[in-house]
Amino acid sequence: xxxxxxxxxxxxxxxxxxxxxxxxxxxxxxxxxxxxxxxxxxxxxxxxxxxxxxxxxxxxxxxxxxxxxxxxxxxxxxxxxxxxxxxxxxxxxxxxxxxxxxxxxxxxxxxxxxxxxxxxxxxxxxxxxxxxxxxxxxxxxxxxxxxxxxxxxxxxxxxxxxxxxxxxxxxxxxxxxxxxxxxxxxxxxxxxxxxxxxxxxxxxxxxxxxxxxxxxxxxxxxxxxxxxxxxxxxxxxxxxxxxxxxxxxxxxxxxxxxxxxxxxxxxxxxxxxxxxxxxxxxxxxxxxxxxxxxxxxxxxxxxxxxxxxxxxxxxxxxxxxxxxxxxxxxxxxxxxxxxxxxxxxxxxxxxxxxxxxxxxxxxxxxxxxxxxxxxxxxxxxxxxxxxxxxxxxxxxxxxxxxxxxxxxxxxxxxxxxxxxxxxxxxxxxxxxxxxxxxxxxxxxxxxxxxxxxxxxxxxxxxxxxxxxxxxxxxxxxxxxxxxxxxxxxxxxx
Amino acid sequence: xxxxxxxxxxxxxxxxxxxxxxxxxxxxxxxxxxxxxxxxxxxxxxxxxxxxxxxxxxxxxxxxxxxxxxxxxxxxxxxxxxxxxxxxxxxxxxxxxxxxxxxxxxxxxxxxxxxxxxxxxxxxxxxxxxxxxxxxxxxxxxxxxxxxxxxxxxxxxxxxxxxxxxxxxxxxxxxxxxxxxxxxxxxxxxxxxxxxxxxxxxxxxxxxxxxxxxxxxxxxxxxxxxxxxxxxxxxxxxxxxxxxxxxxxxxxxxxxxxxxxxxxxxxxxxxxxxxxxxxxxxxxxxxxxxxxxxxxxxxxxxxxxxxxxxxxxxxxxxxxxxxxxxxxxxxxxxxxxxxxxxxxxxxxxxxxxxxxxxxxxxxxxxxxxxxxxxxxxxxxxxxxxxxxxxxxxxxxxxxxxxxxxxxxxxxxxxxxxxxxxxxxxxxxxxxxxxxxxxxxxxxxxxxxxxxxxxxxxxxxxxxxxxxxxxxxxxxxxxxxxxxxxxxxxxxxx
Numbered sequence: 001x002x003x004x005x006x007x008x009x010x011x012x013x014x015x016x017x018x019x020x021x022x023x024x025x026x027x028x029x030x031x032x033x034x035x036x037x038x039x040x041x042x043x044x045x046x047x048x049x050x051x052x053x054x055x056x057x058x059x060x061x062x063x064x065x066x067x068x069x070x071x072x073x074x075x076x077x078x079x080x081x082x083x084x085x086x087x088x089x090x091x092x093x094x095x096x097x098x099x100x101x102x103x104x105x106x107x108x109x110x111x112x113x114x115x116x117x118x119x120x121x122x123x124x125x126x127x128x129x130x131x132x133x134x135x136x137x138x139x140x141x142x143x144x145x146x147x148x149x150x151x152x153x154x155x156x157x158x159x160x161x162x163x164x165x166x167x168x169x170x171x172x173x174x175x176x177x178x179x180x181x182x183x184x185x186x187x188x189x190x191x192x193x194x195x196x197x198x199x200x201x202x203x204x205x206x207x208x209x210x211x212x213x214x215x216x217x218x219x220x221x222x223x224x225x226x227x228x229x230x231x232x233x234x235x236x237x238x239x240x241x242x243x244x245x246x247x248x249x250x251x252x253x254x255x256x257x258x259x260x261x262x263x264x265x266x267x268x269x270x271x272x273x274x275x276x277x278x279x280x281x282x283x284x285x286x287x288x289x290x291x292x293x294x295x296x297x298x299x300x301x302x303x304x305x306x307x308x309x310x311x312x313x314x315x316x317x318x319x320x321x322x323x324x325x326x327x328x329x330x331x332x333x334x335x336x337x338x339x340x341x342x343x344x345x346x347x348x349x350x351x352x353x354x355x356x357x358x359x360x361x362x363x364x365x366x367x368x369x370x371x372x373x374x375x376x377x378x379x380x381x382x383x384x385x386x387x388x389x390x391x392x393x394x395x396x397x398x399x400x401x402x403x404x405x406x407x408x409x410x411x412x413x414x415x416x417x418x419x420x421x422x423x424x425x426x427x428x429x430x431x432x433x434x435x436x437x438x439x440x441x442x443x444x445x446x447x448x449x450x451x452x453x454x455x456x457x458x459x460x461x462x463x464x465x466x467x468x469x470x471x472x473x474x475x476x477x478x479x480x481x482x483x484x485x486x487x488x489x490x491x492x493x
Numbered sequence: 494x495x496x497x498x499x500x501x502x503x504x505x506x507x508x509x510x511x512x513x514x515x516x517x518x519x520x521x522x523x524x525x526x527x528x529x530x531x532x533x534x535x536x537x538x539x540x541x542x543x544x545x546x547x548x549x550x551x552x553x554x555x556x557x558x559x560x561x562x563x564x565x566x567x568x569x570x571x572x573x574x575x576x577x578x579x580x581x582x583x584x585x586x587x588x589x590x591x592x593x594x595x596x597x598x599x600x601x602x603x604x605x606x607x608x609x610x611x612x613x614x615x616x617x618x619x620x621x622x623x624x625x626x627x628x629x630x631x632x633x634x635x636x637x638x639x640x641x642x643x644x645x646x647x648x649x650x651x652x653x654x655x656x657x658x659x660x661x662x663x664x665x666x667x668x669x670x671x672x673x674x675x676x677x678x679x680x681x682x683x684x685x686x687x688x689x690x691x692x693x694x695x696x697x698x699x700x701x702x703x704x705x706x707x708x709x710x711x712x713x714x715x716x717x718x719x720x721x722x723x724x725x726x727x728x729x730x731x732x733x734x735x736x737x738x739x740x741x742x743x744x745x746x747x748x749x750x751x752x753x754x755x756x757x758x759x760x761x762x763x764x765x766x767x768x769x770x771x772x773x774x775x776x777x778x779x780x781x782x783x784x785x786x787x788x789x790x791x792x793x794x795x796x797x798x799x800x801x802x803x804x805x806x807x808x809x810x811x812x813x814x815x816x817x818x819x820x821x822x823x824x825x826x827x828x829x830x831x832x833x834x835x836x837x838x839x840x841x842x843x844x845x846x847x848x849x850x851x852x853x854x855x856x857x858x859x860x861x862x863x864x865x866x867x868x869x870x871x872x873x874x875x876x877x878x879x880x881x882x883x884x885x886x887x888x889x890x891x892x893x894x895x896x897x898x899x900x901x902x903x904x905x906x907x908x909x910x911x912x913x914x915x916x917x918x919x920x921x922x923x924x925x926x927x928x929x930x931x932x933x934x935x936x937x938x939x940x941x942x943x944x945x946x947x948x949x950x951x952x953x954x955x956x957x958x959x960x961x962x963x964x965x966x967x968x969x970x971x972x973x974x975x976x977x978x979x980x981x982x983x984x985x986x
Binding site: 056059060061062063064065139140142143144146148149152155156159191192193194195366367401402404406407410411413414416417419420421422 | 549552553554555556557558632633635636637639641642645648649652684685686687688859894895897899900903904906907909910912913914915
């Protein structure tokens with residue numbers, strides 16, 4: 001299982017590339033690369049085969065008729081070969097191994113469901129590159145990196161699997177995914193309901209588009225996580241921006257910051273400081289996403305309830321600038337150096353060397369335009385209004401494309417999804433991405449599950465002794481719904 | 494209303510371009526051009542505005558970001574400006590005026606529904622040309638001629654209309670279409686159920702794909718129409734092919750045929766004879782499609798129950814070759830010369846000078862691969878097996894593209910459509926395209942209406958004193974379902 005080491009930075013970290021700020025939008029993600037942390041799955045010696053399917057590069061046009069090899073992982077140890085169900089992970093913006101490793105839920109329930117597990121890699125990520133190493137060469141070759149093409153890949157692949165695997169012809173297929181993968185799982189059910197009988201969409205911000213939710217809700221949740229995790233904590237972060245601004249105005253202050261934060265490269269000018277602050281902001285957001293109740297290493301190796309650990313250093317917002325920022329360093333050091341092996345902190349550490357980051361940046365600059373803003377009053381961040389014009393300009397500079405603000409809501413129905421069925425939307429109360437999630441039952445078969453103590457798709461992770469009751473109960477409910485969908489399918493045969 | 498004169502050959506005639514035979518597939522449609530016949534709508538002095546909307550040329554990719562002007566017709570004479578419904582015609586493969594003219598049903602019910610009527614032109618037809626006169630120049634520019642792009646156009650346009658027309662924000666929109674337009678109406682409801690509350694899909698052969706229906710059912714229906722319309726009639730047609738083969742083997746015979754059939758250009762070689770036979774075959778098929786109970790001029794000006802008129806000349810199959818073929822000429826002359834003004838019959842008369850024909854030929858060579866075959870035993874045609882290889886080869890020669898046999902069933906679910914809702918599939922018992930239609934109620938809200946005496950989407954035509962009871966009843970049912978959908982929508986507001 002090489003992927004954890006390979007450095008994909010995880011589904012949500014990547015999502016962050018599109019944060020409202022154009023600086024952030026163009027800034028590399030901040031997750032550290034190369035940390036050798038033990039992934040949960042790698043302890044299991046996972047038993048699956050790696051396979052490839054020749055997909056049309058363009059499902060929606062005929063001028064480009066070539067195919068590429070889509071990677072998928074298949075585990076059938078527990079599969080009932082007489083029509084047992086297929087749990088299908090709708091791969092998101094990264095190496096499929098990463099999601100295979102971090103979706104322990106599927107492995108945990110495989111035996112109970114007598115299910116085959118399939119993890120399908122999203123085109124343009126991992127090994128599934130339509131034009132090989134040239135896939136990101138220009139906007140012409142990137143043209144087939146869209147959610148619609150990815151969904152068509154999944155539909156075609158599932159049809160192929162059912163047609164060719166003996167015993168799978170009448171198998172019920174359930175789509176499962178987290179984050180963008182959860183969006184894809186839900187959309188797969190919406191657009192191809194004959195292909196999947198239902199979908200588990202975990203932490204899927206399908207409504208983080210246009211004006212469907214307030215753009216400031218995202219940062220409010222991050223702020224609240226810090227607010228609840230220690231006295232003075234969110235206030236300390238809130239005050240840190242001015243402290244940085246004060247200090248960084250002069251060369252001496254930038255030197256002091258660089259040294260205090262053990263930066264690998266010193267801050268030399270105002271632009272560096274902007275990146276530094278964006279990097280700090282991403283750190284707080286990432287912490288909110290992976291604020292799991294036990295030691296884990298999804299984006300970074302981290303202790304249990306990492307924000308509580310972080311907040312221990314941030315209990316006194318009344319300190320002067322330097323004392324406050326020294327504490328801020330100790331706090332971010334929890335995130336970047338939990339193992340104690342990190343020599344220096346690199347604010348361009350998560351530079352877009354990983355295909356995943358680049359791919360998501362392109363997607364955020366085309367279809368996945370998610371308005372996010374901060375106001376600096378309700379939240380602990382510097383004010384940053386949502387500015388589509390500036391966002392679009394940056395996208396054009398970076399990729400030569402113009403984002404389409406209203407396309408996703410047109411294509412996938414926005415909030416008017418009540419005529420669909422069999423989708424579970426789960427969201428965690430600690431997860432900033434829950435701001436764009438579905439939080440109410442829309443119909444009897446379009447249901448919402450809320451996990452107050454959950455960070456980003458905690459429910460998809462392996463069961464753990466320290467799981468809060470809410471996630472245990474959520475998984476039970478999810479299993480119940482999935483069984484209903486399967487039962488209904490098999491009865492209908 | 495210039496379109497009837499302009500020469501689009503009608504929705505189903507165009508569909509015929511893809512008949513199983515590669516000769517037929519590449520042969521121009523046979524509807525006569527330029528016949529000035531009075532269209533039903535033109536008698537009404539239709540009251541609508543012609544408008545244009547800038548559509549993205551490529552909804553599913555970002556490299557091509559330009560727009561084109563999609564034409565649509567809007568009639569709001571009867572519209573209740575306080576949220577009245579919108580009846581939306583999903584334009585098919587031709588000039589939108591043609592469908593506006595031949596969908597009298599919508600005009601007939603507009604007042605009762607207090608509805609706005611919108612007729613949206615399908616991209617690459619009529620005036621809605623993405624690259625102007627160059628739209629058909631090569632496979633690169635034709636790349637955006639797909640049903641998915643057309644559906645996206647419709648969804649975007651409806652969203653725009655609802656957002657910009659005062660009072661339309663909460664209007665229920667119902668998609669209506671016949672033939673390929675009926676397929677689009679059904680698919681629009683399936684793929685964009687938030688955009689249209691329901692669909693009336695008249696004579697929509699959504700199952701004429703892959704192996705969903707027997708490929709020979711289409712010609713069986715044509716044969717049966719002739720069989721029922723006069724003694725010896727289908728037998729006469731059946732025998733005519735050998736008679737032609739016998740005579741056309743020699744130059745003298747070809748001369749005789751050319752003269753007897755008043756052909757504009759004489760048959761000079763075997764290839765001409767193949768075209769001649771394909772043209773005859775299309776004539777019989779077209780007659781079956783427009784076998785309406787009253788004088789009409791959808792594909793040609795024709796008498797009431799035209800096949801009965803045709804069959805009066807074909808009551809003696811025992812005649813010798815020449816006598817039989819003289820009668821065949823009299824029969825086809827009913828189709829091509831009902832007005833008595835035709836000087837000669839042109840077997841390339843419906844040559845692909847019309848954009849409509851060319852567009853459908855391209856669509857048939859890409860997505861719309863509809864297997865159709867004849868066996869010469871159950872049907873009155875020469876045996877012609879379904880040969881995808883040969884079909885694909887011809888497509889590549891003609892358009893430089895490779896048809897995808899299994900794509901439409903993957904994209905639109907094949908026969909597994911039960912999770913959708915609010916679609917009425919109507920089919921006529923006389924219509925060969927009913928072979929690929931939906932003939933049973935799938936659920937309470939996916940219903941089938943059968944019109945035994947109906948030819949191709951007779952129900953969409955204006956009401957007429959000579960309408961059979963079955964079509965009157967069908968329209969009543971359609972109105973009932975449409976009212977249910979609207980009522981449910983308005984209640985849900």
